[in-house]
Amino acid sequence: KAGVTQTPRYLIKTRGQQVTLSCSPISGHRSVSWYQQTPGQGLQFLFEYFSETQRNKGNFPGRFSGRQFSNSRSEMNVSTLELGDSALYLCASARDRGSNYGYTFGSGTRLTVV
Amino acid sequence: SQQGEEDPQALSIQEGENATMNCSYKTSINNLQWYRQNSGRGLVHLILIRSNEREKHSGRLRVTLDTSKKSSSLLITASRAADTASYFCATALMEYGNKLVFGAGTILRVKS
Numbered sequence: 001k002a003g004v005t006q007t008p009r010y011l012i013k014t015r016g017q018q019v020t021l022s023c024s025p026i027s028g029h030r031s032v033s034w035y036q037q038t039p040g041q042g043l044q045f046l047f048e049y050f051s052e053t054q055r056n057k058g059n060f061p062g063r064f065s066g067r068q069f070s071n072s073r074s075e076m077n078v079s080t081l082e083l084g085d086s087a088l089y090l091c092a093s094a095r096d097r098g099s100n101y102g103y104t105f106g107s108g109t110r111l112t113v114v
Numbered sequence: 115s116q117q118g119e120e121d122p123q124a125l126s127i128q129e130g131e132n133a134t135m136n137c138s139y140k141t142s143i144n145n146l147q148w149y150r151q152n153s154g155r156g157l158v159h160l161i162l163i164r165s166n167e168r169e170k171h172s173g174r175l176r177v178t179l180d181t182s183k184k185s186s187s188l189l190i191t192a193s194r195a196a197d198t199a200s201y202f203c204a205t206a207l208m209e210y211g212n213k214l215v216f217g218a219g220t221i222l223r224v225k226s
Contacts, residue, residue, distance in 0.1 A: 004156075033213065037154075043202065043216035056213050088154060092214075100206075102147055102159035103214065110154075 002026065004093050004106035012112045018079040021109045025072050025093030032074040033103065034066060037088040046089075049074050050097050081113045120203060120217040128225050133190040135220040137203035138183075144206045146179055146186050147214065151200045160188075160201075195226040 005024040013019050025032050033056075034046040045058040049068035066076040072093075078085055088110050092103035121136045137146070145164045149157040163170045163179045163186065170177045176189040190197055200221050204214040 006156075035214075035216075042218050043204075045213045045215065048213060058213070090156060092157075100145065100162070100164075102162045103157075104159065105149075105157040107156040108154075 004091055004104050006089075006091050006106035006109050008109060009107065010110050010112075012114060013081050014114055015081055015083060017081050018077060019081060019111060020075050020077045021089055021091075021111075023074045023076075023091030023093075023106060025074070025091075026104055029093035029095050029104070030072050031094040031097050032068055032072060033092045033094075034074070034076050035090045035092065036060075037090060037108075038086070043090075046076065048097075055097060078111075083113050086111060086113045120201075120220045122220060123218070124221040124223070126223045126225065127193060129193060129195055131193055131224075133193050133197070133222055133224070135188045135201055135203075135222070136185060137187070137217050138185045139203075139205045139215075139217075140184065141205075141207060143181075146177075147204045147206070148175075148177060148186075148188050149202045149204060149216075151202065151219075153199075157202065190222075193222075193224045195224050198222060198224045 007022045031050045033048040035043050037043045048056040052068045063079045068074045088108045090108045091106045094103050119138045147162045148160040151157050161172045161177050163177050174191045179186045200219045202216050202219045204216045
């Protein structure tokens, strides 16, 4: 079966712009989580969506937001981009809430803010 | 701040040798998971061990969990060049609805 698909793979944006990243989970998976990976901070949890509702949120400013659609696909949006938002953004899907079976990650979207 | 601390930060071994990576964490957990990442790509789930388990095997991987010491280890036996990657432990925290908190990772290099 198809894995977790993240689009686009690479993105270059200018400070102050906004960006939307997309994640299509594995078919049948209803939980989608987002993580940010940077060399300085490592992997940090952004938020988790399940049944179109945000269930959990990490310590990120309100410029970071997301949503989940009825087909479980998810998008995350970052507004007013800052240089420090340059990172690899990873999406992970799971069958249900909780991580008792592990998560399947996508290949990520590498965002560069210039 | 990150929940897990991994040790060593980097490890370089010869093909065929065993590699051991350690992870320590701070709070009570539901489970602990190990992931591999190749060259800044996505994470690949390797193995999950629940808080009531002490040891788990999967192929050449062996994971132990000591909840009294809040630590885990990942052993890769008979390593191969293809095992070269970054390895992360991630804890699913009870009080945070099972979100994953990752350690800083161990960079493993297997020389052929």
